Amino acid sequence: MGVKERREREKSETRDKILDAARELFVTEGYEGVSMRKVAEKIEYSPTAIYVHFADKNELFHELCRQDFARLQEVMKSAEMPADPLERLRHIGRRYIDFGTHFPHHYVFMFMTPHPAHEPDDEDREIMGNPEVDAYALLKWAVQQAIDAGCFRPELQDAELVSQTLWASVHGVISLNIAKHQDPWVEWRPLQDRAEMMLDLTLRGLRNPAKEVR
Amino acid sequence: MGVKERREREKSETRDKILDAARELFVTEGYEGVSMRKVAEKIEYSPTAIYVHFADKNELFHELCRQDFARLQEVMKSAEMPADPLERLRHIGRRYIDFGTHFPHHYVFMFMTPHPAHEPDDEDREIMGNPEVDAYALLKWAVQQAIDAGCFRPELQDAELVSQTLWASVHGVISLNIAKHQDPWVEWRPLQDRAEMMLDLTLRGLRNPAKEVR
DNA sequence: GCAGTAACTTAACGATGTTAACTAAACATC
């Protein structure tokens, strides 16, 4: 009765082939630059074969990004975390910026492109809220730790709000860089300087002056 | 010899008709949602007529945004500016966020979409660096004022770097909101709360503790 | 009157995402 299993395995193999081909094109060309036909050509299938495995182009690249994000999140969490809660937040911010900088097309598709609202599916639900695989949950966890340790000003008690603001701050640096870094209108300072200043400003703004450092 | 003038006026009239039709569609549908054919249909011209007035779709909407930005910047600067340099920065940040919130499609096209680098033309050069019409120049000016007034920590002397970071901070709030506000993954706090917290954090982070308030 | 300019149209090209109808092979059932 291993027949069904083998068929499923075969199907998921060509599914993976599609994803790999799509990934290779996506990394250099971005969402708009990749066509279903090009993906199909790369694996020597007809364009419509993709629709057996994915509902449409959007879902294909959504799945692609989900996989790659999970893998990168794994790398991220495996790195050592600073013990000091504020330094931990700085660390997370830096990693996040690295990530967005190295995979700009992923970042554009996932965080800079409005998508129609979609109910989370089972696979989403497995990730959501789990700091091991969900970067936002990791951030929220680190923020809560900082609150509990008294590192923030006492009026800052909403971990959700603080997390969303911190996310927005590093997102601002990354996304503005991706969209505008080659715009001659602005004399851009080095990305790293902007990133460090952003982390410096926000963490200073959060810090509880009553709690001395060290 | 007013013939040439009349012809030019007529031409710029249909140019304006194109821009108005494009704008109406653009505001509700966004860049990808508007086609040249739809714009043409709206003004009862053939699609290719547009190419007499604009090199391509990108240029059409670039011009559209340039016009609308200039108009809005006019509104922005006409409002009274707080005397205190830090409050002035907060004021600018709030206006900027209002703007991005009310014209999300403009904002997406101008600040969230990577465009190929293009040399500034004459019209661009007229705007660039002029705080009256260039929002970034206005921000830089306000930052320099704050530096000169000693409102920032003394090590913060690079107005360009500070401006870019402040811009990124509010840009982060706006753009993340546009792209993700309907994502059920995150329990979003109200936009205004996130905006105010961002301004609070960054301005606190900049403030010179040696200079007492008031 | 005649040549020239230029706004505008018609027709078409190549590309896109996607659907409908079909093929062919593997499977389950009798």
Place this chain on the structure above:
DNA sequence: GATGTTTAGTTAACATCGTTAAGTTACTGC
């Protein structure tokens, strides 16, 4: 072992897109 069902994959086609090339047509300057 024939028969019907499922399903991965194909071919052909549709509607739409941005854009170009080749007209047309009206007006202008001479």
